[in-house]
Amino acid sequence: MSLLFNGRTGDNTTRRVGFFQRVFMGGINHLRQALASLGELWRSPLATFMTIGVLGLSITLPSTLYLMVKNTEKVTAGWEQAGEISLYLQSGTTEQQANQLLLAVSSMTSKIDSARLIAPDIALEEFEALSGLGDSLAYLDKNPLPYVLLITPKPQYLQPESAKRLLQELEQQSVVDFGKLDIEWLEKLYAIVSIAKDIVWIVAILLCVSVVLIIGNTIRLNILSQREEIAVMKLVGATDNFIRFPFLYTGFWYGFLGGLLAWMLVAFLLWWIQSGVENLAGLYQAEFTISGLDMQALGVILLISISLGLIGSLISVQKHIKEIEPS
Amino acid sequence: MIKFDRVSKTYLGGQQALQQVDFHIEPGEMAFLTGHSGAGKSTILKLISLMARPSVGNVLINGHNLNDIKLSQVPYIRRDIGMIFQSHQLLMDKTVFDNVALPLVIEGYSRKQIQKRVSAALDMVGLLHKIQQSPQALSGGEQQRVGIARAVVNRPPLLLADEPTGNLDPKLSMEIMRLFEDFNQAGVCVFVATHDLGLIARMKYRTLTIKQGRMIDDGLNDQNDPLSTLSDLHDPNLPPMTKLPPKYTL
Numbered sequence: 001m002s003l004l005f006n007g008r009t010g011d012n013t014t015r016r017v018g019f020f021q022r023v024f025m026g027g028i029n030h031l032r033q034a035l036a037s038l039g040e041l042w043r044s045p046l047a048t049f050m051t052i053g054v055l056g057l058s059i060t061l062p063s064t065l066y067l068m069v070k071n072t073e074k075v076t077a078g079w080e081q082a083g084e085i086s087l088y089l090q091s092g093t094t095e096q097q098a099n100q101l102l103l104a105v106s107s108m109t110s111k112i113d114s115a116r117l118i119a120p121d122i123a124l125e126e127f128e129a130l131s132g133l134g135d136s137l138a139y140l141d142k143n144p145l146p147y148v149l150l151i152t153p154k155p156q157y158l159q160p161e162s163a164k165r166l167l168q169e170l171e172q173q174s175v176v177d178f179g180k181l182d183i184e185w186l187e188k189l190y191a192i193v194s195i196a197k198d199i200v201w202i203v204a205i206l207l208c209v210s211v212v213l214i215i216g217n218t219i220r221l222n223i224l225s226q227r228e229e230i231a232v233m234k235l236v237g238a239t240d241n242f243i244r245f246p247f248l249y250t251g252f253w254y255g256f257l258g259g260l261l262a263w264m265l266v267a268f269l270l271w272w273i274q275s276g277v278e279n280l281a282g283l284y285q286a287e288f289t290i291s292g293l294d295m296q297a298l299g300v301i302l303l304i305s306i307s308l309g310l311i312g313s314l315i316s317v318q319k320h321i322k323e324i325e326p327s
Numbered sequence: 328m329i330k331f332d333r334v335s336k337t338y339l340g341g342q343q344a345l346q347q348v349d350f351h352i353e354p355g356e357m358a359f360l361t362g363h364s365g366a367g368k369s370t371i372l373k374l375i376s377l378m379a380r381p382s383v384g385n386v387l388i389n390g391h392n393l394n395d396i397k398l399s400q401v402p403y404i405r406r407d408i409g410m411i412f413q414s415h416q417l418l419m420d421k422t423v424f425d426n427v428a429l430p431l432v433i434e435g436y437s438r439k440q441i442q443k444r445v446s447a448a449l450d451m452v453g454l455l456h457k458i459q460q461s462p463q464a465l466s467g468g469e470q471q472r473v474g475i476a477r478a479v480v481n482r483p484p485l486l487l488a489d490e491p492t493g494n495l496d497p498k499l500s501m502e503i504m505r506l507f508e509d510f511n512q513a514g515v516c517v518f519v520a521t522h523d524l525g526l527i528a529r530m531k532y533r534t535l536t537i538k539q540g541r542m543i544d545d546g547l548n549d550q551n552d553p554l555s556t557l558s559d560l561h562d563p564n565l566p567p568m569t570k571l572p573p574k575y576t577l
Binding site for chain 1: 376378388389391396399400402403404405406407410416417418429430433434435477484
């Protein structure tokens with residue numbers, strides 16, 4: 001195409017080529033440029049490796065934290081169903097009163113699955129057996145434990161909100177001192193997990209910004225080191241886009257390789273932690289495997305790191321390639 | 328082909344490089360632009376190749392006003408102009424082939440076309456046997472010829488040269504000029520800025536002379552010897568010269 005001279009065309013445009021062939025050739029061209037950029041990275045292995053290392057580590061930290069939080073959630077998700085309400089009766093309640101309450105509560109069949117009364121004597125025995133304080137408990141002159149009513153609500157009353165309402169209703173009953181929902185501690189755990197999640201997000205955002213800045217700066221240095229070459233290319237008629245693409249591909253490769261490294265590092269870290277987690281799970285008579293590092297996670301990590309690489313290089317390229325003009 | 332219409336150029340900082348420069352170079356013409364260092368030769372070439380824009384006035388190429396050219400169109404303009412520099416502006420870490428091929432790669436020629444045209448261009452400047460060497464291994468004259476091959480490889484209708492013989496001895500300079508003559512005979516409009524008056528004197532071509540940013544002789548007055556006009560002060564109040572240059576055919 002010539003703006004100044006009508007009819008002056010390069011040989012590239014004189015032959016008519018089909019649309020698909022043009023698209024195909026364009027694709028081949030981009031592939032060639034992408035590989036050329038990769039080759040450029042290969043030519044300075046140390047600098048490339050250091051940049052990719054920084055990127056990989058930056059992405060590893062939030063990825064690992066994220067998987068930890070995800071796994072904690074998975075563990076606690078099963079616990080929610082174990083919701084039970086313990087009603088502690090006033091001290092001095094007679095066995096008759098307690099049984100009356102048991103009957104009253106059991107009759108609320110729409111809300112309650114089952115109810116069980118634990119007499120103070122039985123509770124004390126249980127406590128002796130579990131706590132190992134048997135001998136010292138013998139010094140007590142009278143049993144300090146109250147009657148306890150253990151209530152398992154219907155499944156629809158297991159959610160924190162509705163369980164709380166049921167608890168309030170039960171506390172209205174006579175002779176009840178107070179009730180305890182055994183998901184309260186779960187709520188506290190959830191609160192802690194949600195703070196942890198926030199922290200993961202903050203760390204992730206900060207590190208993603210730093211990845212963008214690192215890639216932006218690396219590409220800036222690349223551009224400046226090729227200042228003369230860029231000026232010559234502009235001199236012989238290269239468009240900004242033509243000059244831009246190799247640098248964008250460099251950013252792409254940084255992101256891709258950094259993401260790959262991050263994935264490998266996360267896999268290594270999880271493998272490392274796994275034995276400790278197994279040990280801990282064993283103490284609770286449970287089996288637990290850290291999960292989440294599957295192909296989908298790899299995809300997400302690569303997608304994020306490649307986007308960050310492209311954003312970083314785009315910022316640099318937009319700013320600096322325009323500045324370089326032949327003189 | 329190239330027309331300057333009362334062009335003035337003031338650089339940032341107030342340095343006035345050109346004042347009211349008027350000239351016209353016909354299609355297919357070969358012309359020299361001469362003057363002392365700092366007289367404004369490079370500025371004129373920069374205005375043609377859009378490395379600078381005029382402060383006042385119009386520069387036209389083939390009837391198109393360069394003031395109308397948007398920034399994004401500048402690369403396409405430069406593809407129509409072959410440019411040759413004193414410092415030849417070669418990429419020293421690439422081979423001679425890659426250097427000459429650059430304009431074609433940028434325009435998206437096929438591999439086969441590039442191969443063919445680069446070989447042809449290097450053959451024209453007599454450097455086909457050095458196609459795979461690095462420019463660093465070449466002499467100054469050879470480097471300059473590689474620069475010329477790159478400038479003509481996509482067959483631009485217009486060739487600009489800024490002090491192309493600046494670092495060369497008279498014999499090599501003459502060889503370069505003969506190359507330009509060959510291109511001119513093939514129909515290319517050639518415009519050479521040089522302060523090598525001896526070289527110009529040996530070649531009978533139109534010579535424009537610039538002094539302190541003013542065109543003191545646009546070379547259309549044949550009686551004037553370029554060597555003497557350079558020392559004369561042109562009176563801007565004189566009526567414009569009307570004599571036309573010999574017509575060239577493409």
